[in-house]
Amino acid sequence: MDERPIGVFDSGVGGLTVVKELRSLIPAEDIVYFGDTARVPYGNKSIPVIRRFSLEIARFLESMRVKMLVIACNTATALALDYLKRQTDLPIVGVIEPGVRAALNAIKDGRIGVIGTSATIRSEAYQSRLHRFRPRDVILARPCPLLVPLVEENLLDAPITKLALDMYLSEWRESGIDALILACTHYPLLKPLIEEYFQGRVRLIDSAQETAREVAELLQARRLQAPPDRMGSEEFYVSDSPESFTTIGSAFLGRPLQRVFLEPVWKRDIGPVSAVD
């Protein structure tokens, strides 16, 4: 038994889709969340910058005495997971392996599409894993950089968002795909619109549920679970504007947020980052 909290981070609010699933699957666990709202978005940024920002956040979460880290951001998982593993002794779970597993479980064979930020798609983190496990499947990938700002503007059902989907996905609707991996934690909020766009003819895969399952398994395997007879607490830290995080975040979490605090992580001493620079 281990009552220390789970540390979860994202570039902003998107990671709350993972928090929602963690809360539902392992309600006894305390959660400390960090959203880097002063430096959001990560999706167009470079590997050294995303690694540095991720390390600053990891150091902050370590200072909050977390028992493990969850990178609830596809871009940071794609570009910084292996790097962070070399910088900390804490167990770390990202969202990409679970997302790939969810896709492999969902369909036996066929055509799999992957959509995400430019940095995630460019990293080929999804494509290379899918190819490895399913060398005969057709893997298609496409960056959709406007979807994050559209979701952040809460335009979840607006004509402009439909037009953006059409701009990015019309080719796949024509040619047909069997599964579509939502490789960005913002995208689950667009599920109804994407389902409507494909007229229900595609399986939508997001990694939030499968990530929560992997976290639960890891805690069990390492005997790090919280005692089951308690209700876990939540604290949310952001690098900018707790007010706007609280407002937008509730759409992601599906309920009101409390205990949101300001934490400028860049003020912390994160030690040497020579491998980054």
Added chain:
Amino acid sequence: MDERPIGVFDSGVGGLTVVKELRSLIPAEDIVYFGDTARVPYGNKSIPVIRRFSLEIARFLESMRVKMLVIACNTATALALDYLKRQTDLPIVGVIEPGVRAALNAIKDGRIGVIGTSATIRSEAYQSRLHRFRPRDVILARPCPLLVPLVEENLLDAPITKLALDMYLSEWRESGIDALILACTHYPLLKPLIEEYFQGRVRLIDSAQETAREVAELLQARRLQAPPDRMGSEEFYVSDSPESFTTIGSAFLGRPLQRVFLEPVWKRDIGPVSAVD
């Protein structure tokens, strides 16, 4: 005579629209530009965060021995110009006073619209100045948060950008406005599309030209001009991805960029920032 460079900064590439006008009006001047591409965009961020980032950049430009600062970003001008004036002895020019003056010069009276980022519009920096000088004019203001990502995606003539304009501006097209202030240095790239949208029935005001004029006047008044018989040099520093800045930046500058360097300003000692935090 003073051969030191002019320091210009922006959250990203947008400020290059000001560099273009500076180059055209005062070609003898050297320019050192900083684009904060690791932390772009600024438009949804808070006052303390934008002040801190602006101060880090000002300290970097001071270290490059510039003779003055140009804040080529509406959001940073709105939220950090007065703050920076208290932190440095260098003369500083922002883009808002010039933008307001350009609007007042362009029309005698009527209905003036202002579009910009959420932070710029929320600051009321334009609205309050326009009201002061033109208490009888009708001043309308509207944040257009999707226009920056659309411009950064180079979708300058795409159907989705037309739809965004319609979402933000249809009311003003119906009711009619006489001038529209483009209160964001990204927006001049949308001029053709906006003119088409209003069918030429509105004066579009951007502050780049007027800002360059104010810089030239200030240099002359303080005897800080470079000798006229020389060709000014340019250096561009960015906090992330010189490659992508070089590519996107040429659309803003209207010609290829050279001498683009990486400079992570957050590694510098910026001294006390107690007034910020």
